[in-house]
Amino acid sequence: MLSGNYNRFYNELITFIPSARLITDPLRTLAYGTDASFYRLIPQIVIKADSEAEVSRILQASDRHNIPLTFRAAGTSLSGQAITDSVLVICGGNWNNYEILDKGERIRLQPGIIGGQANRYLAPFGKKIGPDPASINAAMIGGIAANNASGMCCGVAQNSYQTIHGMRILFHDGTVLDTADENSRAQFKKSHSALVDNIQELGAAVRADSELAARIREKFRIKNTTGYSLNALVDFEDPIDIILHLMIGSEGSLGFAAEITYNTVVEHPHKASSLIIFPDIASACKAAAIVKQQPVDAAEIMDRASLRSVQDKEGMPDYLKSFSNTTTALLVETRAHTRDELQQNIDTVKQSLAEVPMEKPMAFTDKADEYTKLWNIRKGLFPAVGAVREIGTTVIIEDVAFPIARLADATLELQDLMADYRYHEAIIFGHAREGNLHFVFTQDFSTQKEVERYRGFMHAVCQMVVEKYDGSLKAEHGTGRNMAPYVEMEWGTAAYGIMQQIKNIFDPKNLLNPGVIINANPDVHVENLKPMPQTNPIVDRCTECGFCESFCPSRDLTLTPRQRIAVQREISRLRATEANPERLVEFETDYAYLGEQTCAADGMCAVGCPIDINTGAHTKEIRGINVQSAVVQRAANLIADNFERITGLVRLGLNVVHMVHQLLGADLFEKVAAGTRRISKSLLPCWNPYMPRGAGRITPSNPSSDGLPRVVYFPSCVSRTMGPAKGDPDNESLPEVTARLLKKAGYELVFPENMHRLCCGTPFESKGFLEQADIKSKELETALMQASDGGRIPVLCDASPCLYRMRIVMNPQLKLFEPSEFIYDFLMDRLKFEQRDTTVALHHTCSTMKMALEHKLLAVAQACAQNVVVPDLVGCCGFAGDRGFSHPELNQSALNELRPAVAEKCAAGYSTSRTCEIGLSQHSGLYYKSIVYLVDECTQSI
Ligand SMILES: Cc1cc2nc3c(=O)[nH]c(=O)nc-3n(C[C@H](O)[C@H](O)[C@H](O)COP(=O)(O)OP(=O)(O)OC[C@H]3O[C@@H](n4cnc5c(N)ncnc54)[C@H](O)[C@@H]3O)c2cc1C
Numbered sequence: 039m040l041s042g043n044y045n046r047f048y049n050e051l052i053t054f055i056p057s058a059r060l061i062t063d064p065l066r067t068l069a070y071g072t073d074a075s076f077y078r079l080i081p082q083i084v085i086k087a088d089s090e091a092e093v094s095r096i097l098q099a100s101d102r103h104n105i106p107l108t109f110r111a112a113g114t115s116l117s118g119q120a121i122t123d124s125v126l127v128i129c130g131g132n133w134n135n136y137e138i139l140d141k142g143e144r145i146r147l148q149p150g151i152i153g154g155q156a157n158r159y160l161a162p163f164g165k166k167i168g169p170d171p172a173s174i175n176a177a178m179i180g181g182i183a184a185n186n187a188s189g190m191c192c193g194v195a196q197n198s199y200q201t202i203h204g205m206r207i208l209f210h211d212g213t214v215l216d217t218a219d220e221n222s223r224a225q226f227k228k229s230h231s232a233l234v235d236n237i238q239e240l241g242a243a244v245r246a247d248s249e250l251a252a253r254i255r256e257k258f259r260i261k262n263t264t265g266y267s268l269n270a271l272v273d274f275e276d277p278i279d280i281i282l283h284l285m286i287g288s289e290g291s292l293g294f295a296a297e298i299t300y301n302t303v304v305e306h307p308h309k310a311s312s313l314i315i316f317p318d319i320a321s322a323c324k325a326a327a328i329v330k331q332q333p334v335d336a337a338e339i340m341d342r343a344s345l346r347s348v349q350d351k352e353g354m355p356d357y358l359k360s361f362s363n364t365t366t367a368l369l370v371e372t373r374a375h376t377r378d379e380l381q382q383n384i385d386t387v388k389q390s391l392a393e394v395p396m397e398k399p400m401a402f403t404d405k406a407d408e409y410t411k412l413w414n415i416r417k418g419l420f421p422a423v424g425a426v427r428e429i430g431t432t433v434i435i436e437d438v439a440f441p442i443a444r445l446a447d448a449t450l451e452l453q454d455l456m457a458d459y460r461y462h463e464a465i466i467f468g469h470a471r472e473g474n475l476h477f478v479f480t481q482d483f484s485t486q487k488e489v490e491r492y493r494g495f496m497h498a499v500c501q502m503v504v505e506k507y508d509g510s511l512k513a514e515h516g517t518g519r520n521m522a523p524y525v526e527m528e529w530g531t532a533a534y535g536i537m538q539q540i541k542n543i544f545d546p547k548n549l550l551n552p553g554v555i556i557n558a559n560p561d562v563h564v565e566n567l568k569p570m571p572q573t574n575p576i577v578d579r580c581t582e583c584g585f586c587e588s589f590c591p592s593r594d595l596t597l598t599p600r601q602r603i604a605v606q607r608e609i610s611r612l613r614a615t616e617a618n619p620e621r622l623v624e625f626e627t628d629y630a631y632l633g634e635q636t637c638a639a640d641g642m643c644a645v646g647c648p649i650d651i652n653t654g655a656h657t658k659e660i661r662g663i664n665v666q667s668a669v670v671q672r673a674a675n676l677i678a679d680n681f682e683r684i685t686g687l688v689r690l691g692l693n694v695v696h697m698v699h700q701l702l703g704a705d706l707f708e709k710v711a712a713g714t715r716r717i718s719k720s721l722l723p724c725w726n727p728y729m730p731r732g733a734g735r736i737t738p739s740n741p742s743s744d745g746l747p748r749v750v751y752f753p754s755c756v757s758r759t760m761g762p763a764k765g766d767p768d769n770e771s772l773p774e775v776t777a778r779l780l781k782k783a784g785y786e787l788v789f790p791e792n793m794h795r796l797c798c799g800t801p802f803e804s805k806g807f808l809e810q811a812d813i814k815s816k817e818l819e820t821a822l823m824q825a826s827d828g829g830r831i832p833v834l835c836d837a838s839p840c841l842y843r844m845r846i847v848m849n850p851q852l853k854l855f856e857p858s859e860f861i862y863d864f865l866m867d868r869l870k871f872e873q874r875d876t877t878v879a880l881h882h883t884c885s886t887m888k889m890a891l892e893h894k895l896l897a898v899a900q901a902c903a904q905n906v907v908v909p910d911l912v913g914c915c916g917f918a919g920d921r922g923f924s925h926p927e928l929n930q931s932a933l934n935e936l937r938p939a940v941a942e943k944c945a946a947g948y949s950t951s952r953t954c955e956i957g958l959s960q961h962s963g964l965y966y967k968s969i970v971y972l973v974d975e976c977t978q979s980i
Pocket residue numbers: 073074108109110111112113114115116119120129149170171172173176177178179180181182183184185186187188189190288289290291293294295296420514515516551583584
């Protein structure tokens with residue numbers, strides 16, 4: 039229940055925001071409130087804001103009712119700056135418009151675009167955005183700019199502060215300033231003269247104070263995100279330019295960035311990397327200082343503990359295990375426009391380091407697979423600590439910077455401090471060129487003693503960094519709540535006073551993300567710590583980083599994987615403490631739909647997760663518990679034992695539905711179907727005009743002659759039952775077309791014995807019938823082993839989701855192929871392709887993506903069609919086998935961006951999963967079918 043001002047504020051919001059985008063229930067406020075930090079605040083209201091005009095009105099309402107607001111992009115912040123116990127305004131996924139300007143010299147971006155996506159837009163121009171946080175494939179532009187995030191390459195030269203060109207800023211009263219528009223600047227100077235004058239005067243005063251100005255310049259020579267970007271006051275004189283640059287790194291506490299224009303930087307086409315091994319930290323730091331002056335784009339230091347944390351992981355070079363206890367590595371990358379320039383760079387770097395002692399001769403590689411392996415060592419460090427931590431503890435990544443000349447001493451002292459405070463698992467790595475070190479350790483916050491250990495350690499670190507080395511307490515991750523008590527310690531009273539004035543000028547009522555950066559509470563960094571209770575081994579290692587969220591098809595409908603885990607943790611906490619039974623019941627009840635039923639269980643979350651957590655597997659386990667009753671189990675066994683009969687009935691049912699559809703026409707039938715579904719309380723499947731008719735039953739025949747190459751063809755149960763949709767110009771079923779294509783390519787087909795009884799188990803597994811799933815896949819495995827002569831003959835399955843499961847659970851001797859993979863690997867040379875002058879849409883199923891087969895599917899499609907559109911904002915379609923029939927809203931939400939991307943341009947759509955194709959057709963208006971149809975159409979035998 040909202041009280042007082044919050045109630046009045048809500049009542050105003052509801053006049054211009056639909057209630058579906060105003061969240062106040064306990065489960066979702068907890069879920070949405072979660073970010074990657076180790077703090078927990080639960081918002082009272084979560085607003086999913088839709089447009090600049092809407093945010094402007096929200097700001098005005100907040101001003102009127104004195105309600106604090108916190109903005110949220112991807113919620114990957116680590117310092118507690120993206121959370122609130124007031125109102126959270128989410129401006130994420132649907133803020134995704136962009137415009138490339140001046141042939142890629144600049145890019146205008148809405149704040150919800152993921153950094154990596156912006157770089158994909160810029161790639162054809164040989165450009166990228168400057169800021170490059172390690173979280174770039176999850177973090178969004180709004181958060182990247184508001185945190186002044188940076189990473190391995192951008193240093194202090196290419197961060198948001200240096201590369202920002204312009205911004206549309208919304209101030210606390212809802213006014214908009216477009217800094218790139220002269221009219222808007224002039225207008226703002228008039229309408230907000232007091233704010234502008236105050237900033238101008240503050241800038242003038244700071245520049246006049248030569249000691250303070252010099253101090254500010256000095257501090258920003260190395261990375262620094264502690265406090266506000268005071269360099270704006272010394273680098274610029276125009277007040278609007280100062281305002282623009284103060285917004286960078288302000289963590290949503292000065293205003294809202296509705297649009298950001300970056301000057302882009304060059305993305306070099308040629309790269310080479312070397313993992314240089316030094317005997318100790320001192321030599322590695324000496325080398326880092328040297329390479330800073332060389333043509334080197336990144337130099338990542340990793341201490342021995344870091345190397346040890348990943349040395350046993352798959353794909354790591356064996357030599358990592360053989361180093362001494364003081365070994366330190368520097369992973370160096372150089373980039374160039376041409377091959378010759380790259381070689382020159384390599385020679386220069388090698389010469390520059392000739393005098394520094396090394397444990398192993400230095401060698402560069404420009405081969406993508408080799409340098410990717412080297413960078414995987416670095417990228418695996420944070421997840422490695424997260425993955426081995428004790429359940430219930432938090433993994434903390436700290437982020438300090440030192441003047442590079444003193445990096446060696448500082449690193450050694452940091453190691454000593456960590457030992458003093460018994461953080462024996464801690465590792466140190468970082469961007470050595472910039473003097474920026476991350477140290478990662480695990481922390482239990484469940485007892486006061488442990489909280490005190492953390493407090494003591496952080497205080498000692500702060501004293502060391504500031505007093506001894508004059509470094510930065512936050513180099514990249516932002517101040518948030520975590521470093522707020524130490525901003526004054528780092529900057530001194532005068533500079534801190536200026537920061538307080540800045541906050542006051544922009545936000546006189548302290549309503550914009552209060553408590554971050556400027557906070558009088560000396561304990562704020564050890565308050566509101568997030569509990570991490572044990573919940574289920576599949577998800578217990580989750581660090582709540584949020585990297586999985588953009589992969590999830592239910593992210594805009596109900597919950598993301600991170601949110602599902604956060605809610606499950608809360609349910610476990612409530613069960614264990616028995617403190618609040620009503621809340622527990624409410625959470626358990628609401629989770630059934632928000633968490634379990636609307637999870638596609640496709641496991642795409644594991645693709646984005648640094649520690650491979652598959653929340654879908656957890657969902658299947660929950661479903662397994664829900665289907666334990668004897669009656670339900672008996673029904674599942676009945677289906678598994680009578681599979682041929684059941685698929686026959688489904689075929690028949692589809693044909694009957696198809697006939698009625700033909701008789702009534704689409705409009706009337708849709709109404710009848712919707713009515714019957716309503717009466718059945720959604721027990722009957724949802725019908726749509728692209729529903730397939732029953733597939734013609736195929737009669738397997740055995741190979742007749744010897745001499746031709748053979749392939750075992752297993753048509754999935756879905757292809758055996760579901761034919762094309764009514765109206766689709768293709769009349770044949772997928773098995774018929776596949777068989778023809780294979781024969782055209784000169785193959786003889788072998789079908790597994792009793793094919794119509796067989797199933798890979800996926801339909802059972804996705805509903806939690808894990809035992810029946812295993813029985814079915816075992817039966818199929820036996821039949822395939824026999825048909826393939828013990829694995830000698832390749833096996834083709836025509837549905838990628840089925841093939842994916844088969845690959846995981848079946849005998850590795852079987853050579854299993856997905857359709858696009860089989861065509862790419864075996865048929866390209868055996869068929870004559872005729873590329874048609876047409877544009878087609880292509881959909882990579884989640885299984886295609888999990889098996890990393892996108893490039894093969896794309897290459898096959900491009901061999902057939904001149905233009906192939908793969909919509910960049912469409913991931914897993916959420917149809918999830920048959921969930922698209924029972925929860926069509928999941929499919930609809932996941933495919934929101936499909937129609938605008940393909941409907942006008944494309945003649946047809948292609949994919950590799952029949953059920954996904956039903957939803958894809960419905961939400962695009964195109965007929966989607968298997969890629970096999972396209973290849974059959976565009977090829978002749980040789
Ligand atoms: C595993 C891991 C690795 C990381 N590595 C790095 C790294 O290498 N370098 C680095 O710098 N950071 C790193 N981070 C931290 C974080 O990812 C970045 O700071 C990132 O830029 C935050 O972006 P976001 O979209 O998640 O923003 P959020 O966390 O949602 O928000 C960040 C801040 O911006 C504010 N904000 C959001 N949108 C707006 C807007 N439109 N207008 C005004 N204010 C807004 C929020 O209120 C908040 O204060 C890492 C995080 C994790 C979990």
